[in-house]
Amino acid sequence: MxxxxxxxxxxxxxxxxxxxxxxxxxxxxxxxxxxxxxxxxxxxxxxxxxxxxxxxxxxxxxxxxxxxxxxxxxxxxxxxxxxxxxxxxxxxxxxxxxxxxxxxxxxxxxxxxxxxxxxxxxxxxxxxxxxxxxxxxxxxxxxxxxxxxxxDGRFRYVERVKSTFPRQMRLDGIKVVVDCAHGAAYNVAPTALWELGADVIEIGVSPNGHNINLNCGSTSPRTAAQAVLAHEADVGICLDGDADRLILIDEKGQIGDGDQFMALMATRWKAEDRLKGDALVATVMSNLGLERYLEGHGVRLERTSVGDRYVVERMREGGFNLGGEQSGHIVMTDYATTGDGLMAGLQFLAEMVRSGKQASKLLRSFEPVPQLLKNVRYAAGASPLEAQSVQDAIKAGEAEMGQKGRVLIRKSGTEPLIRVMAECEDEAMLERVVDGIVAEVASAS
The missing domain is CATH 3.40.120.10 (Alpha-D-Glucose-1,6-Bisphosphate, subunit A, domain 3)
Structure with missing residues (x-):
């Protein structure tokens, strides 16, 4: 490439x-x-x-x-x-x-x-x-x-998304906040939810060409969380600008990421004998807590490089039908060829209806291992990961954590950022290691 x-x-x-x-x-x-x-x-x-x-x-x-x-x-x-x-x-x-x-x-x-x-x-x-x-x-x-x-492209899409929702179910009596990030789903997401019977509270549905993802959507879920509390909603669905990712909000205003959603769906599909290969495909960013939880339910976690395209490639290679990213890309190849935030949101709502459980109960399948991610922007032409001081800091951090956690450093594929992530049960150690690496990356940027 x-x-x-x-x-x-x-x-x-x-x-x-x-x-x-x-x-x-x-x-x-x-x-x-x-x-x-x-x-x-x-x-x-x-x-x-x-x-x-x-x-x-x-x-x-x-x-x-x-x-x-x-x-x-x-x-x-x-x-x-x-x-x-x-x-x-x-x-x-x-x-x-x-x-x-x-x-x-x-x-x-x-x-x-x-x-x-x-x-x-x-x-x-x-x-x-x-x-x-x-x-x-x-x-x-x-x-x-x-x-x-x-x-009529958007109407064709709405009908396809609705077809993935169980035909015998409706969303009557469920109040849903949907945040469309002033993006591509500003029309289709509220329409699909309303047609399935939900009481829909719309936010982020007034695009003007300049406000996409601005203090709203999956990258700023606090806006939706506040709306959930203000309207006493049952759940919040946050999409990003092109609606291929999803972040969920429970009725208490708490945020559930892609890992929690994947844990729910993987174990549910496993119990129904629908999970192909008894495996979930996720990236190296997914939490260790997810991996441990899946192991306890007989589900294998297959990790890939960051990017939903790599998740999909591995799913196709291995014949798997469920995968995604912690950031909210959820791929269900029984229904779609790529991540679909609205479709994933409907699957979560279907589970709420089927189980009769509140969103807060479904969005806390496992206790995540403390994880810290910090981004460092670098100048054009800079290669901070090649600096010896940065490599030394990474090695020192890995050595300090040992078997207690892991360190993951990578360059963003979409922005000039170095992403410094680590997981560790010892939160003081976690912050110390991440901050040490961040400081060296910033100096070399």
Whole structure:
């Protein structure tokens, strides 16, 4: 892989670096050439979230794709999982989502789905990157593709999401706060919940191009937690900007992360003999407490690198059907090809109805091992992890913890950040080790 694609497509600040309209046009042409190289008529669907720059990238990508003969179907603002779904159902060769997910509004990104609805592999992205470098010749004028707006894409998605909720169930009498982060699900999430009978309290549903993820959504769940308490709601559902991740809030205003949700679903599916391979796929960031809890229930935890695409790759390799990330990406391949926050939220609500238990009882399956994560931003061109002082600090921290915990240091695949994470039963040791490493990383940044 080169420098263009990160762990989740291409991403950066709009109108800087690679994230310009001209580069998006070239990327669209390269992707179009890759998928249309065998000739014939080809189709691509494009969705986006609510960022102002989405208009610019949508038009640029459309120009690049049609210049190589691809016909473009424009979905408008829809969640990322809707693009995966509609790529398959509309028999498209390619799906494109324009979104920077949980990042601030000034950022944007472009991610791709193959005809099977799954994200493209590293190998395919490398070939596309090579085409971007080489440049692509446009097709003759008579072969230029067409572009068409699809007005009912979000309604198709709502019906698909609702179909995963047990048909005999309704959400009558359940009050749900749904925080859509002023993002792609601002319309579909409240609609789906209301149609299933819930009493819906909507927040984060007034996008203006600049407020996506701003003090709301899965990255700022306290806003939803306050709303849950204020409205005496039964549960809160927090989505991020493109609605592929979920953070849940119980009736007491307490936050439950992806690990707690996965613990609940894995053991439930295991008891119902639905958990393929008796395994849950999660990343190296998932808590040790989750791993220990699953072991006690006969479920194996398979760990991957950080990124929901790596979770999905391992699920497909091993034939597993449940996976996700602590950050809230939940992948249920029986239902969808990628993380789907709304779909996961409905599965949690179904468990509330089935069990008759409050959200607080379902969101505390295990006691997490104390975990501390700190991010250090580094300057362009810096390589702090290569500094000897940083490597020495990491080794010292690992030695101090020994068998009492673990240290995980990694570079973010979506932002210029070094993530310093550690877990340990001894919280004083935990803070000491993390702060020591953070200080050295900051000095080398």
């Amino acid at each position: 080169g420098e263009l694609f990160g762990t989740d497509g291409v991403r950066g600040t709009a109108n800087t670096g690679f994230m310009t309209a001209s580069n998006a046009l070239n990327l669209g042409a390269a992707v179009g050439r890759y998928f249309a190289r065998d000739g014939g008529v080809h189709r691509v669907v494009i969705g986006k979230d609510t960022r102002l720059s989405g208009y610019m990238f949508e038009n640029a990508l459309t120009a690049g794709l049609t210049s190589t003969g691809m016909n473009v179907l424009l979905l408008g603002p829809v969640p990322t999982p809707a693009v995966g779904l509609l790529t398959r159902s509309m028999r498209a060769d390619l799906g494109v989502m324009i979104s920077a997910s949980h990042n601030p509004a000034i950022d944007n990104g472009i991610k791709f789905f193959g005809p099977d609805g799954f994200k493209l592999s590293d190998a395919v992205e490398a070939e596309i990157e090579e085409l971007v470098t080489q440049g692509v010749d446009p097709v003759p004028a008579a072969e230029i593709g067409r572009a068409k707006r699809i007005d």
